[in-house]
Amino acid sequence: xxxxxxxxxxxxxxxxxxxxxSGVYAYPGTPSTEITEFIQASKLATEKGVRSKWSANEKTAxxxxxxxxxxxKRSMVCMKHVGxxxxxxAFMNSxxxxxxxxxxxTVADDPSMHSSQNEQDSxxxxxxxxxxxxxxxNQQEAYDMVYSGFELSEKLGVPVMVRITTRLAHSRAGVTxxxxxxxxxxxxxxxPSQFVLLPAIxxxxxxxxxxxxxxxxxxxxxxxxxxxxxxxDQTLGxxxxxxxxxxxxxxxxxxECPYTVMKLAQYPIPEEMLHExxxxxxxxxxxxxxxxLVEEAVKAIFSKQIKVSGRLSSVxxxxxxxxxxxxxxxxxxxxxxxxxxxxxxxxxxxxxxxGCGHQDMYKALNEAVDKYSKGRVFSDIGCYTLGALPPxxxxxxxxxxxxxxTMAKGAxxxxxxxxxxxxxxxxxxxxxxxxxxxxxxxxSNIVVVISDNESVSMTGGQxxxxxxxxxxxxxxxxxxxxxxxxLVPMKKYHELMVKTxxxxxxxxxxxxxxxxxxxxxxxxxxxxTERKIKQNPKL
Amino acid sequence: MKTDIILAGxxxxxxxxxxxxxxxxxxxxxLFLKQAETHGMSQRGGAVVSHLRxxxxxxxxxxxxxxAADIILSVEPMEALRYxxxxxxxxxxxxNTTPFINVPNYPDVEKLMEEIRKQPRFVAIDADxxxxxxxxxxxxNMVMLGAAAPxxxxxxxKIEAGIESIFKRKGEEVVELNLKAFRAGYQFALKNR
Numbered sequence: 001x002x003x004x005x006x007x008x009x010x011x012x013x014x015x016x017x018x019x020x021x022s023g024v025y026a027y028p029g030t031p032s033t034e035i036t037e038f039i040q041a042s043k044l045a046t047e048k049g050v051r052s053k054w055s056a057n058e059k060t061a062x063x064x065x066x067x068x069x070x071x072x073k074r075s076m077v078c079m080k081h082v083g084x085x086x087x088x089x090a091f092m093n094s095x096x097x098x099x100x101x102x103x104x105x106t107v108a109d110d111p112s113m114h115s116s117q118n119e120q121d122s123x124x125x126x127x128x129x130x131x132x133x134x135x136x137x138n139q140q141e142a143y144d145m146v147y148s149g150f151e152l153s154e155k156l157g158v159p160v161m162v163r164i165t166t167r168l169a170h171s172r173a174g175v176t177x178x179x180x181x182x183x184x185x186x187x188x189x190x191x192p193s194q195f196v197l198l199p200a201i202x203x204x205x206x207x208x209x210x211x212x213x214x215x216x217x218x219x220x221x222x223x224x225x226x227x228x229x230x231x232x233d234q235t236l237g238x239x240x241x242x243x244x245x246x247x248x249x250x251x252x253x254x255x256e257c258p259y260t261v262m263k264l265a266q267y268p269i270p271e272e273m274l275h276e277x278x279x280x281x282x283x284x285x286x287x288x289x290x291x292x293l294v295e296e297a298v299k300a301i302f303s304k305q306i307k308v309s310g311r312l313s314s315v316x317x318x319x320x321x322x323x324x325x326x327x328x329x330x331x332x333x334x335x336x337x338x339x340x341x342x343x344x345x346x347x348x349x350x351x352x353x354x355g356c357g358h359q360d361m362y363k364a365l366n367e368a369v370d371k372y373s374k375g376r377v378f379s380d381i382g383c384y385t386l387g388a389l390p391p392x393x394x395x396x397x398x399x400x401x402x403x404x405x406t407m408a409k410g411a412x413x414x415x416x417x418x419x420x421x422x423x424x425x426x427x428x429x430x431x432x433x434x435x436x437x438x439x440x441x442x443x444s445n446i447v448v449v450i451s452d453n454e455s456v457s458m459t460g461g462q463x464x465x466x467x468x469x470x471x472x473x474x475x476x477x478x479x480x481x482x483x484x485x486x487l488v489p490m491k492k493y494h495e496l497m498v499k500t501x502x503x504x505x506x507x508x509x510x511x512x513x514x515x516x517x518x519x520x521x522x523x524x525x526x527x528x529t530e531r532k533i534k535q536n537p538k539l
Numbered sequence: 540m541k542t543d544i545i546l547a548g549x550x551x552x553x554x555x556x557x558x559x560x561x562x563x564x565x566x567x568x569x570l571f572l573k574q575a576e577t578h579g580m581s582q583r584g585g586a587v588v589s590h591l592r593x594x595x596x597x598x599x600x601x602x603x604x605x606x607a608a609d610i611i612l613s614v615e616p617m618e619a620l621r622y623x624x625x626x627x628x629x630x631x632x633x634x635n636t637t638p639f640i641n642v643p644n645y646p647d648v649e650k651l652m653e654e655i656r657k658q659p660r661f662v663a664i665d666a667d668x669x670x671x672x673x674x675x676x677x678x679x680n681m682v683m684l685g686a687a688a689p690x691x692x693x694x695x696x697k698i699e700a701g702i703e704s705i706f707k708r709k710g711e712e713v714v715e716l717n718l719k720a721f722r723a724g725y726q727f728a729l730k731n732r
Binding site: 002003005007114167168170171172173174243246247249250254323324325328335336337338339340341342344345346347348349350351353 | 549558559562563566571572573574575576577584585586596598599600601602604605606607608617620621622623624625626627628630641642644645646647650651654658
């Protein structure tokens with residue numbers, strides 16, 4: 001059978017379709033976005049009626065996926081690591097309600113922060129919620145784990161987490177598909193109280209989750225993804241988690257490492273396997289992508305005579321991605337280095353696209369706030385975060401989705417007047433609306449700039465939940481319609497934009513200024529499609 | 540056999556179609572591959588690199604270790620130099636000489652070329668001009684793939700089959716143009732290696 005060349009994220013999308021999902025729920029976030037995009041573009045998924053439209057944020061996505069599971073169907077929810085913070089309430093409690101139809105939560109971590117604010121390790125969330133976590137080491141395993149993960153979820157009665165990292169998400173390899181599984185029929189939970197977490201019921205459900213832990217560990221112990229391979233050299237044992245096994249294998253022809261190797265790709269950590277390993281080596285090295293979760297656990301389990309090392313003991317860096325060179329160094333193997341980069345090579349720093357509307361907005365903003373001291377503009381997560389860099393240097397915060405409005409409010413409450421927030425359209429509907437409501441209720445003196453490019457541009461131009469709704473949302477939340485201002489961010493309107501800023505900064509209350517112009521990348525894509533359709537109306 | 544290739548360029552220069560053509564050829568041959576894209580923040584005009592690893596045995600790491608790449612295939616001269624730490628002492632640089640200038644402090648092109656000529660093994664080719672002469676500047680990435688082909692352990696006919704497969708839905712003319720570009724790059728590299 002011909003293999004398919006799939007990115008890790010595409011393998012996951014295909015596996016979910018083949019594994020019988022009835023819906024995928026997600027908010028875009030690098031490096032998880034393409035899972036949902038793959039399903040949206042899949043003919044097979046369309047034929048099967050798999051629902052796949054974007055959700056407003058990760059929490060709404062998670063809850064909808066849980067609702068689909070309640071109704072007996074298989075579902076998947078996907079997000080980047082920080083998205084799980086947004087969905088954490090639903091996530092933690094879904095471990096206690098348990099599931100009806102199989103539910104997989106796929107979380108894409110971003111060690112080295114290629115495009116993120118932090119490098120938190122989602123395996124800790126899995127441990128926190130006490131659910132099984134699968135951590136694929138390659139694209140085929142990503143496919144297999146998701147494909148059979150729904151059955152695992154149904155068998156164990158809880159959501160199952162699939163944790164990937166950027167490296168696997170955005171790397172291609174040949175993947176062999178399996179036979180398509182039909183969708184589950186609609187079927188309500190056996191016990192009508194299963195999802196009712198009233199304290200009396202929640203206590204029982206929590207006890208049941210605790211009782212299930214042994215079965216989760218047993219599943220990990222017998223998992224085809226975990227193994228213990230006895231080595232000829234007893235001086236060292238290596239625990240390689242998920243992707244890290246590749247960085248070990250890279251150095252041994254035919255995978256013939258002389259040391260005892262334990263591959264760990266399904267959690268909770270099977271203690272029985274650790275005890276077997278303890279008999280086979282004098283010292284243990286833990287290779288894991290992310291935080292030292294396994295290293296900490298192993299230290300607590302192993303007898304004190306066995307030295308455990310890894311990221312925590314600093315033989316490996318505490319932060320950033322692992323790679324084959326780092327693993328070679330810690331094993332005392334030879335590493336190579338090519339020539340140095342010549343000094344004349346310069347960086348190509350990230351910048352807003354030429355002609356982008358955010359640029360015109362920032363130019364006007366800078367001029368309007370110039371007469372005040374610096375440090376008054378809070379911002380958010382999106383392309384416009386590049387406004388922190390030269391030549392604009394306009395903004396002073398980027399913390400989490402929606403924080404611009406609430407931080408500006410807090411600063412204004414403290415007396416920093418004027419205080420401004422710069423937020424994008426999609427980020428506003430993701431997590432900005434409730435903060436705006438707080439500001440309205442408190443009559444906070446802030447100016448909220450919604451830089452609306454009518455698209456989720458940072459992640460590649462997905463459809464924005466905010467499209468065509470921003471003014472009515474702001475008015476509905478209670479912003480005075482006289483202080484909801486509309487502008488088109490273009491050079492020719494510069495004076496008008498500056499004047500509007502000045503007027504709204506002078507107003508004591510909540511103002512919203514909406515700058516609306518289509519993302520130029522989205523516009524270019526739209527024009528290309530329109531041209532194609534014109535040339536060939538059949539399309 | 541194994542061929543480890545660093546594909547370098549700037550976002551939007553067609554590196555990914557080079558990667559998908561090689562991927563197609565590799566899977567047809569029953570060989571193994573991993574191809575890692577790195578694009579950081581999804582911004583235009585940033586440096587983009589893809590690690591392409593081809594082998595007759597399963598590939599372990601998604602990224603090529605330092606000093607291990609057999610080829611740096613760059614569609615832009617400054618980007619070719621950015622990844623020198625990955626090049627093996629026996630490796631080849633195959634680079635386009637047409638610069639992609641989108642930063643104010645882009646170095647003098649002649650000085651970049653001097654650095655490239657200092658390397659023990661290289662092929663420098665004006666792929667943009669060659670593609671324009673053949674019929675369309677946009678085929679310059681196929682000129683570059685052709686120029687790298689002598690150093691890849693896959694027969695050029697197999698790579699051509701990959702080109703046909705990837706471009707066939709765009710029509711016969713596009714396939715022919717890209718095959719011509721590939722062959723021109725291949726011949727140039729044979730003569731100028």
